[in-house]
Amino acid sequence: MNWYETVFELIDMRSFSNLWFWIALAVLWSSTSHWVLGVPWDMVTRARKAERTGADAQSVIDLHDMVRINTNRILYISRESGLLASGFVCFILTVSIMLGFFYRIEFAQAVSLLAVPMSLVALLSYRSARKIHLRALQGEALYRQMHRHRLVTQVIGMISIFVTAMWGMLQNMMLGVLGG
Numbered sequence: 001m002n003w004y005e006t007v008f009e010l011i012d013m014r015s016f017s018n019l020w021f022w023i024a025l026a027v028l029w030s031s032t033s034h035w036v037l038g039v040p041w042d043m044v045t046r047a048r049k050a051e052r053t054g055a056d057a058q059s060v061i062d063l064h065d066m067v068r069i070n071t072n073r074i075l076y077i078s079r080e081s082g083l084l085a086s087g088f089v090c091f092i093l094t095v096s097i098m099l100g101f102f103y104r105i106e107f108a109q110a111v112s113l114l115a116v117p118m119s120l121v122a123l124l125s126y127r128s129a130r131k132i133h134l135r136a137l138q139g140e141a142l143y144r145q146m147h148r149h150r151l152v153t154q155v156i157g158m159i160s161i162f163v164t165a166m167w168g169m170l171q172n173m174m175l176g177v178l179g180g
Contacts, residue, residue, distance in 0.1 A: 015106055015107055015109070015110035015168075016106060016109075016110065016167070016168035016169075016171045016172055017168075017172050017175075021110055021168075024114075025114065025161065025164060028114060028118070029157040029160070029161060032118070032121060032153060032157060033150060033153050033154045033157055036146050036149055036150045036153070037067065037070050037071060037074070037125055037128060037129060037132075037146070037149065038066070038070035038073070038074075039063065039066045039067055039070060039146070041150060043059070043062065043063055043066065044063060044143060044146050044147075046059045046063075047059045047060045047062070047063035047064075047143075048140075048143045051139060051140075051143075063142075064138065064142070067132065067142065067146070070129070071129040071130075071132050071133050072133070074125060074126060074129040075126075075129055075130060075133055078126055089119060089122075092115070093112070093115055093116060093119060095108075096108045096111045096112045096115060097112045097116070100112045106171060109167070109171070110164075113160070113163065113164045113167060114164075117156050117157070117159070117160035120156055121153055121156055124149060124152055124153065124156070125149070128145060128146075128148075128149040131145060132145055
């Protein structure tokens with residue numbers, strides 16, 4: 001076996017039998033549930049604890065500033081290029097779904113199984129940012145909204161990982177049966 005075969009075996013385009021795909025899936029959902037609206041979750045818990053105990057007022061201020069900056073950024077992007085971005089994302093999702101599930105291209109299936117749930121998380125982020133901005137959430141109300149956003153993101157992630165794992169196992173079993 002030469003180096004060329006070794007390299008292409010390492011970066012195999014058959015996604016569901018490739019360890020790198022599963023590592024990427026785990027990292028994607030782990031980081032997505034850790035960063036809530038662009039704010040690290042440990043910052044939210046530290047600020048919530050500080051507000052209850054009255055210990056570290058700076059962490060509360062930092063959290064509110066970070067949430068304000070990120071929600072304004074999300075809302076600005078959606079206001080300035082939301083329609084164009086939505087059209088582009090819908091086009092890419094449609095192409096990847098069609099290539100993956102109609103034309104049976106495994107790489108496109110893998111991309112679809114990553115991108116579709118992430119687009120739901122993007123919509124959820126927009127909705128949460130808009131709610132935080134319109135209601136000017138502060139303190140406990142803000143922490144509850146951030147927690148709710150994280151919880152729904154984790155549920156989407158669990159469903160996504162389950163569906164991806166089931167589909168990946170089915171593809172690997174079918175490939176084994178067909179001898180491909």
